[in-house]
Amino acid sequence: MAPPQAVPVIDISQLDDPHSLADAIKDTLASTGFLFVTGHGLEHQAERMFDISERFFRDETDDEKLRCAYSENKGYTRFSQEVLDPTRPAPDLKEGFNTAHIQLGENGNPPVPSQPLPNLLQQHAAELAAFQHACFSICQRLLQAFAVALDLPVDFFTSQHHAGPDSRSILRFLHYPAIPAGATVDPNRAGAHTDYGSLTCLFQREDGGEGLQILPSTEPLEGGRWRDVGMVRGAMLVNVGDAIELWSGANFKSTLHRVVLPTPLPPTGVPERFSIAWFNQPSPQASLRTCVPVSTISPEDRERMARKGVEPGKDVTADAHLEARLKSTYKLAK
Ligand SMILES: O=C(O)CCC(=O)C(=O)O
Ligand SMILES: [Fe+2]
Numbered sequence: 119m120a121p122p123q124a125v126p127v128i129d130i131s132q133l134d135d136p137h138s139l140a141d142a143i144k145d146t147l148a149s150t151g152f153l154f155v156t157g158h159g160l161e162h163q164a165e166r167m168f169d170i171s172e173r174f175f176r177d178e179t180d181d182e183k184l185r186c187a188y189s190e191n192k193g194y195t196r197f198s199q200e201v202l203d204p205t206r207p208a209p210d211l212k213e214g215f216n217t218a219h220i221q222l223g224e225n226g227n228p229p230v231p232s233q234p235l236p237n238l239l240q241q242h243a244a245e246l247a248a249f250q251h252a253c254f255s256i257c258q259r260l261l262q263a264f265a266v267a268l269d270l271p272v273d274f275f276t277s278q279h280h281a282g283p284d285s286r287s288i289l290r291f292l293h294y295p296a297i298p299a300g301a302t303v304d305p306n307r308a309g310a311h312t313d314y315g316s317l318t319c320l321f322q323r324e325d326g327g328e329g330l331q332i333l334p335s336t337e338p339l340e341g342g343r344w345r346d347v348g349m350v351r352g353a354m355l356v357n358v359g360d361a362i363e364l365w366s367g368a369n370f371k372s373t374l375h376r377v378v379l380p381t382p383l384p385p386t387g388v389p390e391r392f393s394i395a396w397f398n399q400p401s402p403q404a405s406l407r408t409c410v411p412v413s414t415i416s417p418e419d420r421e422r423m424a425r426k427g428v429e430p431g432k433d434v435t436a437d438a439h440l441e442a443r444l445k446s447t448y449k450l451a452k
Pocket of ligand 1: 292308313320322330375377393395
C-alpha cells in the first residue's frame with residue numbers, strides 16, 4: 119500500500135463560498151498547514167512567470183543583477199548568500215529575486231515598481247504586477263475561509279491585508295543551479311525554516327527537480343522524519359506562515375520545511391530547480407494579537423512558538439513581527 123500523502127490536494131474550483139472552502143481545508147491547516155491547491159486559475163500566468171524567471175537567471179548580466187542587490191527584503195540574493203537555517207554551516211545553494219508591490223500605471227502609463235528592477239524584469243513589470251494581484255486575490259479568498267474555520271467574522275483576516283505600495287508582500291523567483299555529476303556539496307538547497315508571513319503560495323515546475331520536504335510539528339526536531347512534499351501537476355502549494363500561527367494561537371500550524379538534494383547524489387548529477395513563491399503579508403500596522411484564549415494553546419505549541427521568538431497574547435504589529443523574523447531567519451552569508 120502506498121504511504122499516505124504528506125500534503126493533501128484540494129480542488130477549489132467549485133468551492134466558491136468561504137464556508138465550503140473552510141470545511142475542505144481546516145483539518146490540514148490544523149495538522150501541517152500545507153496543502154496543494156488545484157483549480158486556482160493561475161496555471162497559465164504561473165507558466166509565464168517561470169519563463170520570465172528562467173530568462174532572468176540565465177540571461178541577465180551579473181552587473182545588472184547586482185545593481186538591484188538585496189536590501190530591505192527586496193532585490194537580488196546571490197548564489198550561496200542566504201542561510202535559511204543558521205544552525206547549519208553551509209549556505210543555501212540558490213539565488214533569488216524578491217519583487218515587492220508594483221503599481222499598475224494609470225491611463226496607459228508604465229507600471230511603477232517600488233524598487234529598482236533589472237532590465238529583464240522591468241520589461242515584464244505589467245505581467246509581474248498582474249500575477250502579484252492574482253496571488254493576493256486568491257490569498258484573500260483563502261483567508262476568508264481561515265476566519266470561518268476559526269468561527270471569526272469572515273473578514274477578520276482579509277480586512278488586515280491590503281495590496282499597495284506599502285504592502286510587505288513579496289513575489290520571489292528562486293533558482294537552484296544544477297549539481298554536476300561527482301560534485302561534493304552539502305545536500306542543503308534551502309535550509310530548514312518556517313515562513314514568516316500569513317501564507318505562502320509556492321509554484322514548482324515538474325521538470326525542476328523535487329526535494330521539498332516538511333517536518334510535521336509532531337516529529338522531534340532532532341532525528342524527526344522529514345516527509346517529501348512531491349509535486350502535483352498544475353497545483354499551487356499553499357502553506358501557513360508564522361503570522362497566522364501566532365494570530366490563530368497555533369490552531370493553524372506554520373511547519374518547518376527545506377529543500378534537499380538526493381543523497382547519495384545520482385551519478386548523473388541533479389537538474390536545476392526553479393520555484394516561485396508569493397509571500398502574502400498582513401498590512402504593516404495590523405495587530406497579530408492571538409484571537410483565541412491563550413490558555414487554550416498547548417504547552418508544545420507554546421514551546422514551538424517561543425523557539426521562533428513568538429509570544430502568543432502579546433500585542434505585536436505585523437511589521438515588528440516581520441522585522442524580527444527577517445533578522446533571525448534570513449541570515450545572509452558574507
Ligand atoms: O524553493 C522551494 O521550493 C521552497 C522555497 C521556500 O521555502 C522559501 O523560499 O521560503
Ligand atoms: Fe519557505
